[in-house]
Amino acid sequence: MGAKDSVEACGRCAMSSAADLTSGRSPFAGEDVIEVEESDLRAVSRHVVALGALKTRLNEWARALTYGR
Incomplete structure (x- = not known):
């Protein structure tokens, strides 16, 4: 029996623990919440989207240059 046999790799334990802490109630109940419209x-x-696309293109270029593909 190895060390990893008793540990779940999927993270289900952490999610179950977080859900148990809320006890079926909203963690934001009674608190002021800032809501932002999706369009805003x-x-x-x-x-951020533009820089992400640029990063992807640069990574593809560097991979092609490095591996000659």
């Missing part, structure tokens, strides 16, 4: 969030995060 998209408008301010366009640069």
